[in-house]
Amino acid sequence: MARYTGSQCRLCRRETVKLFLKGDRCFTEKCAVERRQYPPGQHGQRRSKLSDYGMQLREKQKVRNSYGVLERQFRNCFYRAESKKGVTGEVLLQMMETRLDNVVYRMGLAPNRNSARQLVLHGHFLVNGKEVNIPSCSVGVNSVVEAKEASRTIPIIADSLSKAEQRGVPAWVEVDFQNFKGKVLELPSREDIQIPAEEQLIVELYSK
8 A cells, every 4th residue: 555654754844734644742842843834856946826726736735734644545535525515625624634543643652643644543442342453443422532541551551641631632632541431422613624725735635
C-alpha cells in the first residue's frame, strides 16, 4: 500500500500552517513552520498567486495530509459525505474526525495521528469492548474507546494521556484519564474541528 514516507514537517511548511503532525514538537520553538514560514524547495520563498484551482487543491491537500489519508480514501469519503444529509463539507470533516485513529488522538491516547494509526493497527484499543485494528473504522456516538489492560503500560500511551489531561480534550468527547478510556458524546460541530481549512473549496474541487 502506498504511503507518504517523507518529512512530516515538510507537509506543514507546504501549507504554511501547523497541521500538528509531530505531536509535542508542534508546540515548541522547534516547529518547522515557526522557524521557516515559507514552502519547502528552492522556489519556496517566491511569492506566487494561486489560481482558483490552486486554492481548492491546497485546501484539499491540507485536510488530507492533516488526517494522513491517501487520495483515493479521501475522495471516496467525499462521495459518501455527498450522499448524506447536511452540508457536504461539514459532513466530510465529521467523517474524518470520527475515524478511530483520529478519535484515539483527540482523546489523548496518542501524541499524534501517525502514532494513533500505528497503535490501532497493532490492536491496542477496544471499541465497545471489542478489539478493532482498522484505523479508518467510524466511531459512532456513545461508543467507548479504551486502551487494552496490557497496553496501558506502553510509554507512548501513558505519556500522551498525562499531557492531554493538562491540555484538555474536545467538547465532543469525554475522557476517563484514570481508566485510559473515552466516550464519544456527540458528532463534532464545525467549531469543534480544529482544522484551519475552507471545506467549501474542497466541495467545489470534487464537484467539477
